Amino acid sequence: MFLIRAIKKMNINRHNYEEFFLLYVDNELSAADRKTVEVFVQENQDLQMELALLQQTVVNADDIVLHKKDWLYMEEDISALQENLLLYADGELSAADKNTVESLLITNAAAKTEWNILQQTKLQPDMAVIFEDKALLYRKEGGKVVGFKWWRVAAAAVLLGFGLWTGVTVYKNNSQKGGGSEVTVKENKIKTQQEKAETVADPKQIIPTVENTVAENSSVSTNQQTNTQIQPGEKNRIAAEKINNADNQNSTASNPTITQQNSNPKKPDNNLPKPYFENINNESSNKNVANSVQSENNNSVRVSGSNDAVIKMNPKENKAIAIDAGNSKTNTNLTAMQVVNTNTDEGDINSRYLNVDDSKGKRSALGGFIRKAKRVLERTTNVKTGEGIKIAGFEIALK
Amino acid sequence: MTEREYNECVNLYADNVYRFILKNLRHNEDAKDVVQGAFEKLWINRAKVENERSKSYLFTIAYNQMIDHIRKNKRIVLSEGFSENAKGSGEQKHDTKRILNEALYKLSEKQRSLVLLKDYEGYSYEEIGQITGLNESQVKVYLHRARLQLREYIVSPENVI
Numbered sequence: 001m002f003l004i005r006a007i008k009k010m011n012i013n014r015h016n017y018e019e020f021f022l023l024y025v026d027n028e029l030s031a032a033d034r035k036t037v038e039v040f041v042q043e044n045q046d047l048q049m050e051l052a053l054l055q056q057t058v059v060n061a062d063d064i065v066l067h068k069k070d071w072l073y074m075e076e077d078i079s080a081l082q083e084n085l086l087l088y089a090d091g092e093l094s095a096a097d098k099n100t101v102e103s104l105l106i107t108n109a110a111a112k113t114e115w116n117i118l119q120q121t122k123l124q125p126d127m128a129v130i131f132e133d134k135a136l137l138y139r140k141e142g143g144k145v146v147g148f149k150w151w152r153v154a155a156a157a158v159l160l161g162f163g164l165w166t167g168v169t170v171y172k173n174n175s176q177k178g179g180g181s182e183v184t185v186k187e188n189k190i191k192t193q194q195e196k197a198e199t200v201a202d203p204k205q206i207i208p209t210v211e212n213t214v215a216e217n218s219s220v221s222t223n224q225q226t227n228t229q230i231q232p233g234e235k236n237r238i239a240a241e242k243i244n245n246a247d248n249q250n251s252t253a254s255n256p257t258i259t260q261q262n263s264n265p266k267k268p269d270n271n272l273p274k275p276y277f278e279n280i281n282n283e284s285s286n287k288n289v290a291n292s293v294q295s296e297n298n299n300s301v302r303v304s305g306s307n308d309a310v311i312k313m314n315p316k317e318n319k320a321i322a323i324d325a326g327n328s329k330t331n332t333n334l335t336a337m338q339v340v341n342t343n344t345d346e347g348d349i350n351s352r353y354l355n356v357d358d359s360k361g362k363r364s365a366l367g368g369f370i371r372k373a374k375r376v377l378e379r380t381t382n383v384k385t386g387e388g389i390k391i392a393g394f395e396i397a398l399k
Numbered sequence: 400m401t402e403r404e405y406n407e408c409v410n411l412y413a414d415n416v417y418r419f420i421l422k423n424l425r426h427n428e429d430a431k432d433v434v435q436g437a438f439e440k441l442w443i444n445r446a447k448v449e450n451e452r453s454k455s456y457l458f459t460i461a462y463n464q465m466i467d468h469i470r471k472n473k474r475i476v477l478s479e480g481f482s483e484n485a486k487g488s489g490e491q492k493h494d495t496k497r498i499l500n501e502a503l504y505k506l507s508e509k510q511r512s513l514v515l516l517k518d519y520e521g522y523s524y525e526e527i528g529q530i531t532g533l534n535e536s537q538v539k540v541y542l543h544r545a546r547l548q549l550r551e552y553i554v555s556p557e558n559v560i
Contacts, residue, residue, distance in 0.1 A: 078543055078544070078547060082543075082547065083543060086542075086543050086546055086547075089546075090517060090523075090524070090542070091523075092523065092524055092539075117550055117553070117554060118546065118550060120495055120499070120550075120553060121499065121502075121546050121549040121550050121553065122518055123499065123503070123514060123515065123518035123519065124496075124518070125415075125418055125518075125519040126418065127414075129414070129417065129418045129421060130413075130414040130417070130418075131413040131414050131416075131417035131431070131434055133431065134409055134410070134413055136435055137409040137413055137434075137435065137438045138406050138409055139402065139405060139406065139442050140402060141402045
């Protein structure tokens with residue numbers, strides 16, 4: 001409108017006539033303006049043709065006529081009766097309308113006929129059509145997922161760590177007691193064991209043989225000391241005391257030969273020489289654990305001239321052991337596994353150890369507690385345990 | 400809805416849903432796929448679905464999946480399996496039933512679904528509206544027109560009983 005007013009203010013001339021012509025063709029000008037345009041065209045005959053051309057561009061749709069309109073005519077396809085009957089059939093009527101329809105069906109024959117026809121349009125489900133693969137549809141819920149809290153993980157880690165530490169500690173203690181190639185046993189313990197042996201043994205003839213815990217060991221070493229006859233193969237109930245306790249026995253079962261010799265000059269109960277030695281010879285793999293070694297077999301004997309009984313053994317090579325028996329009066333026979341030493345000072349011997357670090361031989365309080373607990377468990381459950389760690393009915397093998 | 404309730408739904412409604420879908424699609428395997436998809440969705444959303452509304456929920460899902468299936472395939476081929484199934488299932492003893500089935504397949508998919516939901520399952524207009532996403536008035540109009548179309552078909556001279 002603003003544009004039209006602007007043009008309206010301007011007079012039509014040969015420079016702006018095109019815009020007026022377009023507005024004229026589009027019928028956008030007022031009657032006065034249209035008249036102005038028509039006057040202008042009459043005054044300028046050369047522009048009359050141009051206006052006619054613009055007028056021809058207008059599309060005229062008058063020739064398009066829809067002749068047949070029947071298919072568009074609509075009529076009410078559902079009568080009131082039909083609708084009521086359909087609603088009645090679908091059960092969508094109120095109680096009052098329902099009664100009305102029912103009474104109508106009784107009285108009106110046309111309604112009854114229509115009702116019968118509509119009744120036939122009612123579909124009946126085919127019950128034989130079933131979904132056979134119901135197994136595909138059944139579902140089962142999975143187990144509940146329980147979140148694992150961090151503190152539970154931490155507690156489990158602590159318990160596991162404690163268990164490992166305990167196991168390693170026990171294993172180390174057992175290794176120190178029974179393991180290794182060289183073992184030292186204190187003299188006073190051996191002394192008490194020998195006292196026991198003397199009370200049982202024949203006073204006339206003490207035959208200290210070595211009880212070998214390994215069954216396949218056929219060769220038994222013997223040692224004759226101060227006219228003591230040693231009978232190989234004869235079982236001695238006296239001299240064969242195992243060191244320490246049952247654990248130690250178990251641990252020494254697989255260890256190399258341990259030969260212990262002790263002297264007890266304070267026990268002159270009889271005139272016979274005392275078999276002051278104790279033997280633990282338990283290397284199962286050693287086929288020739290205790291070979292008798294004659295005194296002339298000097299290649300395995302080394303005399304050092306001291307009172308100490310030092311036993312050095314190499315279990316791998318099964319060699320004879322350097323034996324010091326310098327002060328022994330009647331030391332004639334040496335065995336590979338047994339060393340006889342006499343007349344040794346008790347205090348001196350007690351202070352001796354055989355190549356074993358003193359600190360390693362000590363038992364920790366925790367280890368002792370665990371061993372006690374293990375024994376109690378063994379007694380109460382009557383379960384034989386091996387060398388492993390037994391925790392809550394499970395035994396963990398250490399080897 | 401619990402696991403037990405869901406599996407009970409399978410026992411109760413799997414046949415109904417399958418029948419409804421099969422009658423619309425006329426294809427055995429496609430109908431099974433739709434039913435399986437509907438129950439899969441029910442299982443996933445079992446926590447949100449009340450047991451009392453599980454049937455209408457199932458039909459709603461199945462209907463929507465069926466519409467999607469029809470739109471994707473655009474054409475429904477009467478498979479041999481369905482023909483055998485229909486033949487074996489119900490030995491159409493009466494011409495009325497055969498004619499009515501023919502008339503049913505002349506309806507639009509929407510009209511056919513409404514008729515089946517009404518006749519097979521006995522749903523109300525409101526329930527049908529909830530299942531199909533129509534309002535009650537639309538259901539009424541579509542259903543009445545469909546019914547009259549069926550009527551016209553069975554009373555036509557070539558199908559006069």
